Amino acid sequence: MTDLDERAVTRPAMRIIGTDVPRKEDDRLLRGAGQFVDDVNRAHVVEMAVGRCPYPHARIRSIDVQAARELDGVYDILTGADIAERSEPIGILRPVPGAPVITHYALAQDTATYEGQPVVSVAARTRHIAEDAVELIAIDYEPLPHISDVDAALAPGATVIQPDALEDNLLVCNPQGRGDVEARLAEADVVVEGRFVVNRVTGLPMETRGVLAEWQPGARMLTARVSTQSPQLVRKQLAECLRLDEGHVRVVASDVGGGFGLKLGAYPEDVLAGLHAMTLRRPVKYVEDRLEHFRATTHARESVHVYRIGARADGRIVGMTDAYVNDLGGLNSPFGSSQLSTVVFNGPYKVEDGFVERRIAVTNKTPIGAYRGYGQPEVNFAYERLMDTLARRLDLDPVELRAMNMVQPEDFPWVNPVGAIYDSGDYEACLRMAADAVDYQARRAAGRGPAPDGRYRGVGFSSYVERTGYASSKFLAARGSLFGAHESVTIRANRSGGIDLYSGVSSIGQGSETVFAQMLSEVVGISYDAITLHHGDTGNSPLNTGAFASRTVIAAAGALLEAGDRFLAKTLRIAARKLEVDPAQLELVGTVVRMRADHGVSVSLAEVFTGAILGQGMPDGESPGLDETAYFEPPEAAYSFGTAAATVSVDAETGEFTIEKLVMVHDCGTPLNPKLVEGQVRGGLTQGLGQALGEELRYDPESGQLVNGTMLDYFVPTAADLPPIELGHTEVASPVTTFGVRGAGEVGCIPVAAAVANAICDALAEFGVELDRLPITPELVWRALEAGRAG
Amino acid sequence: MVVTVVVNGTRVTETIPTRLSVTDFLRHRLGLTGTHVGCEQGVCGMCTVVLDGEAVKSCLMYAAQLDGHEVETVESLGDGDALSPLQQAFKSEHGLQCGFCTPAFLMTATALARGGEPLTREEIREELAGVLCRCTGYEFIVNAVERHLGARPGAADD
Numbered sequence: 001m002t003d004l005d006e007r008a009v010t011r012p013a014m015r016i017i018g019t020d021v022p023r024k025e026d027d028r029l030l031r032g033a034g035q036f037v038d039d040v041n042r043a044h045v046v047e048m049a050v051g052r053c054p055y056p057h058a059r060i061r062s063i064d065v066q067a068a069r070e071l072d073g074v075y076d077i078l079t080g081a082d083i084a085e086r087s088e089p090i091g092i093l094r095p096v097p098g099a100p101v102i103t104h105y106a107l108a109q110d111t112a113t114y115e116g117q118p119v120v121s122v123a124a125r126t127r128h129i130a131e132d133a134v135e136l137i138a139i140d141y142e143p144l145p146h147i148s149d150v151d152a153a154l155a156p157g158a159t160v161i162q163p164d165a166l167e168d169n170l171l172v173c174n175p176q177g178r179g180d181v182e183a184r185l186a187e188a189d190v191v192v193e194g195r196f197v198v199n200r201v202t203g204l205p206m207e208t209r210g211v212l213a214e215w216q217p218g219a220r221m222l223t224a225r226v227s228t229q230s231p232q233l234v235r236k237q238l239a240e241c242l243r244l245d246e247g248h249v250r251v252v253a254s255d256v257g258g259g260f261g262l263k264l265g266a267y268p269e270d271v272l273a274g275l276h277a278m279t280l281r282r283p284v285k286y287v288e289d290r291l292e293h294f295r296a297t298t299h300a301r302e303s304v305h306v307y308r309i310g311a312r313a314d315g316r317i318v319g320m321t322d323a324y325v326n327d328l329g330g331l332n333s334p335f336g337s338s339q340l341s342t343v344v345f346n347g348p349y350k351v352e353d354g355f356v357e358r359r360i361a362v363t364n365k366t367p368i369g370a371y372r373g374y375g376q377p378e379v380n381f382a383y384e385r386l387m388d389t390l391a392r393r394l395d396l397d398p399v400e401l402r403a404m405n406m407v408q409p410e411d412f413p414w415v416n417p418v419g420a421i422y423d424s425g426d427y428e429a430c431l432r433m434a435a436d437a438v439d440y441q442a443r444r445a446a447g448r449g450p451a452p453d454g455r456y457r458g459v460g461f462s463s464y465v466e467r468t469g470y471a472s473s474k475f476l477a478a479r480g481s482l483f484g485a486h487e488s489v490t491i492r493a494n495r496s497g498g499i500d501l502y503s504g505v506s507s508i509g510q511g512s513e514t515v516f517a518q519m520l521s522e523v524v525g526i527s528y529d530a531i532t533l534h535h536g537d538t539g540n541s542p543l544n545t546g547a548f549a550s551r552t553v554i555a556a557a558g559a560l561l562e563a564g565d566r567f568l569a570k571t572l573r574i575a576a577r578k579l580e581v582d583p584a585q586l587e588l589v590g591t592v593v594r595m596r597a598d599h600g601v602s603v604s605l606a607e608v609f610t611g612a613i614l615g616q617g618m619p620d621g622e623s624p625g626l627d628e629t630a631y632f633e634p635p636e637a638a639y640s641f642g643t644a645a646a647t648v649s650v651d652a653e654t655g656e657f658t659i660e661k662l663v664m665v666h667d668c669g670t671p672l673n674p675k676l677v678e679g680q681v682r683g684g685l686t687q688g689l690g691q692a693l694g695e696e697l698r699y700d701p702e703s704g705q706l707v708n709g710t711m712l713d714y715f716v717p718t719a720a721d722l723p724p725i726e727l728g729h730t731e732v733a734s735p736v737t738t739f740g741v742r743g744a745g746e747v748g749c750i751p752v753a754a755a756v757a758n759a760i761c762d763a764l765a766e767f768g769v770e771l772d773r774l775p776i777t778p779e780l781v782w783r784a785l786e787a788g789r790a791g
Numbered sequence: 792m793v794v795t796v797v798v799n800g801t802r803v804t805e806t807i808p809t810r811l812s813v814t815d816f817l818r819h820r821l822g823l824t825g826t827h828v829g830c831e832q833g834v835c836g837m838c839t840v841v842l843d844g845e846a847v848k849s850c851l852m853y854a855a856q857l858d859g860h861e862v863e864t865v866e867s868l869g870d871g872d873a874l875s876p877l878q879q880a881f882k883s884e885h886g887l888q889c890g891f892c893t894p895a896f897l898m899t900a901t902a903l904a905r906g907g908e909p910l911t912r913e914e915i916r917e918e919l920a921g922v923l924c925r926c927t928g929y930e931f932i933v934n935a936v937e938r939h940l941g942a943r944p945g946a947a948d949d
Contacts, residue, residue: 022882029890030878032825032865036891039824128810206829206837206891206925257827257891258925290830509889509926675885682928683888711834718920719929720913748928 017522017739020675023514024533025507028255035254037210037227042283045212046075048273049130050286051120051137052296053112056146056364056704057161057330060110060139063120068133073125076276077133080119083107086275087241093233093265093334095480096360099172102165104331106241106268106275111144113161113330114366115706116295118268123276123284146704150304150325150361161330161362171328171360176342177321178417179353184319188310192390196382197773199696200302200327202294203371203687204716207257209297210287213273217281222274223250226266229259230546232504233483235538237266237334242274253506253536260687261370262297263508264548265334269296294709298369299697302327303341305382309390315401319353320346320417322379326360329367336360337368338375339479340467343420347383348427348465348641349405354417364704366697370548372687373749376466381774384462384754388761389770397444398758399435402463402643403428422465422639423736430665431463433728434645437663443647448766455649457660458765460758462751463643468550468668468743471637483545485633487555490541491520491563492627495613497591497606498530499567504544505552506536510745511676512552518672519557519739523564524571525588526605543631550640550743553672557738558632567628574626575608577619638734638742642666644685644751648759652767655782657760659723662689662752666727668744669734677744681727684748690717692753694775764788796857798823799867807854814838816854817864825865825894829923836922839895840864846902846921863901865894877901877939886935888926895922900936912937 028034053060065077089103108119120137124130145159152158153169161169185191212225222244228234231251239246256263269286277284288296305324311317322345326337337360345356391398406427407414414422435441443459450456470476470485490502501520505512513533521528534540545555568588575593576583579601587596594602611617615624644664650657664685671677694715700707708714733740757771760781768788771780795804798821805820812831817823817840829837831850838850841863849862868875874882877900887893899922903910910918915936916929924932 020885023885025890026882026887027874029887029893030874030881030897031869032823032894034825034890036827038818038828041819204925205889206835206923207827207889208829255891256889258889260925287828290832290835507889509887511888679885679888679927679931682930683926684928686928687925711830711832716923716925718923719916719933720920722916722929725928725930 015522016518016528017672018670018674020673021514021518021528023511024517025511025513036207036257037212037225038287040212040225042212042214045283045285046123046125046276046280047127047130048121048123048276048284048286049127049134050118050269050272051134053108053115053117053119055112055141055143056115056148057144058112058141059144060108060112060119061142062140064138068122068136071129071133071136073129074122074133076123076279078107078121078272078275080105080107080109084109087271088243090266090268090271090334091237091240092332092336093482094336096172096336097174097479099360100165102162102332106271114364115704116292116366117330121272123280146364148363148365148699148701148704150327150363153361153363161364166362169362171332171362173357173359174342175357176418177355181319181321181353181355184353185308185310188318189313190393191308191310192386192393193308194382194386194389194772196305196307196385198301198303198378198381199691199774200299201691201695202297202299202697203260203262205258205260205262208288208290208293209263209267209269211270211273212283212285213277214283215277215281220244220248222248222277223252224270224274225252225254226270227256227263228253229256229263229506229508229548230265231506231536231538232542232544233546234266234270238270238274241266241271250539256506256508259508259547260372261374261548264370264546290711291709295366295706298333299329299366300368300371301378301691302368303378305379307382307386309386311390311394313394315394315396315404317349317351317405320351320383321354322356322382324358326358327365327368328360328362329365330362331367333367333369335370338370340375341379342418343467344376344465345379345418346416347380348407348463350407350411350414351417356418365699372684373746377688377691377750377753380462380464380750381754384751385757385772388460388758392765398461399431399440402431402461420467421636423636423734425639425641425667425732426730427463427641429730430641430667431461431643433665434461434643434663437726437728438645438647438661456652456763457647457649458759458763459645459647460755460762461643461645462754462758464641464750466640466747466750467637468640469554469634469637470549470551472635473633485555486631487544487552487559488541488629488631489556489559489563490627490629491567493609493612495606495610497604497609498532499526501531501533502540503533503535503556504538504541505547505556508547510547510680511673512547515553515672515676516556516560519560520564523561524568527590530591550745553741554634554638554737554743555632557741558634559630561738562632563628563630567626570626571608573619573622574612574617575603578603578608578617634737636736638669638737640666640668640742640744640747642747644755646755646759648756648763650760650763650781652764652785655778655785657778657781659756662723662725664727664748665729666747667730667732667742669737669742670731670740672739672741678727680745681748682725684746685725685752686717686722688749688752689722690715692756692774692776694777696775792855794854794858797861799863809853809855811854813849813852813854813857817849823864823866827891827894836895837892839898839922841898841902844902844905846899865897868897877904880939881935884931884935884938886927886932892922892924896932900939903936904940910940
């Protein structure tokens, strides 16, 4: 895979953790037998279509549904008035500290604040008929002045987009920091500053959102199959919105065709399908089409960072500040704007004095939500671009500048200026390995200027830390989050001699079914093949949190360890009675319990488990049954880290460039399944490259319309678009997690854009090129060349 | 109208409305839900099936056009509980994550393998570019297809 040397750390001998066992998910998916929402059907199903506001900002004067009601096959229509009467607003799961609540219902009330906001909903015999009916609904809109960028939104006198909640378009301003950073900057030998613009993008999972809602009258039971990363949170929200007891809502997420943060929390359509189902007493299905997806599923990332770094002449950083604005869109979605740009604003650099201020602006665009990395790629682009600017200003080597400022192994645990506790690591080791992998010394020695082929070559680096998992439920509570930091598992013996493992985490491609089974096999000793996963169903696992924030393994590992230990102890006690020996003399291996000293003396797990289930094989005083549930929350977040390096060649006339090689050296602590880790990192890198090189949701400032909201118009990297990518890793076990793991799911997204931008700026240093916005297109590079030449 | 088509080796005759797409025909009439819908524009490739030996995007065709032709979907691969060598290659190389795009890559590769042409790794990348994947970064998918086509070490393991 790589010619990077691997610096493995010692770890206890493990049997199955750390190996590339085949995935449990694969067999059904390879047969096309996954159960994505639209793959599940029901007799008498009704289909739903949603009518959406075609304007970025409009008052809804009237809605006339008469003609639509008369269309053959139309069964039910909902408007904003119905929704206000029959449901509650959609709640926010991740409130912004100090921010007022912007109330929104599943359908717009008097005013719509973004193009694509649901306004009416129709349930009909088929989707075709439902769509036809939507066309027949006459809505009288009064277009209002619209705002499509944050500067205009925050300008004095701007139209207030959410006047019921806000006096202007600033949702909130959150300042945080430590020390007297202005004094440090005033004393600094050099201060560099930049304004960095990060593009609005979408995670674009290949399966769009969808819901199949079934209502059982009498029992008052709603079952909703939802393509979601957080079935338990959707259950909570659906119960609230639909005024049902939580016990009367079950949410199932079988297979989820990609999430990336977009599929967190309930969306309006989930509520609408539930309401239609309750009215019609028939199953109601809604599957978002791709055009709707671009407008109605949360966008991400758009922000502007104004960053400053002050340093001594020798390169030592004395202070860092970031003032940034997030573009929230037309309302605050359940996961809204991220706080992670703040949490890791200083990256891997040891700076005592630092200050960061986040402002969130409301605009007339699709609401922002979570997306892989969630705030961290944005701020990484700012500080890592500026590190190179600083290196050039001080005439220092950018690698040495980074290394001298990095938090070092002896510094841990280290508390950054906003209170994040970096747990452990060797940040410089990753940087050095990445430098070696691109032959950095040889490249530096070769000097600058065009190569014989006329192209300019450059190399760029980007180092990062990423917060993975959450630092405890107490931490989340202090920020008003309506979810916990924990995961739970239930493990239950079955009569075949296997274990049923119940996890609330939905399977979104991350391989958790496999990794959970690996961990349980490791803890209990039972064969991997004897473990059956049951996931993503609130009927089995009502009290979990969800698959996001690179947290599921971190949180679930502790729960599996605790439940597994108890399960194993009881299994051995039951087997000891059968074999008439002391439990301490026994071990569980594969599918049997046997004497440590004499492997011929054994009893099968099927027999032990059956005895437990029947209650007939139990030692005196032992309760029947064999199942264990455990909860675990990590005491702190674990910080992943690493460095990406890119080498490029650039045509200094046209701005056309080629990434010749992309290297990523990262540390996710103990890799439970190295192949899965590599898959996650490569996937993240590709999404990061997409954002760096082409992805951008563009709004026409005149009309306020999303102008490239189709698959034809939105760039997504294909198999033919990728440069050669090389991965390496270090392995520093985290002291704050079970098995020493750190999250790995999102790291790929974080450093790519800055590494590529830095490489291009390095190649074109003699032209004074500085890139400060994404995506990096040849046109952008050409414009920067022109600007540089103009001085 | 009435359409007669061979699907996964079985002759099927169905009465269909003219605006029914091949994807909907396969998914909703025949229950072959392995063929997915991603964009209905022919861009994302989730709906890729093999039509008379060629990989095509079934969301861009009407079911009416199938009359007299032969279609293969992902459900035709493998034998009972056993994975086909192509499916096994994807499993061995970790060529899938969420699995939503997987049937489309499998059918694209099925058509490629039928072509019998030796392909370089770059050519495989080009051939696979008609199907998008948002999870894997493609590398392992390319490995799987290369392995299946016989060019990658490890093929003998299957």
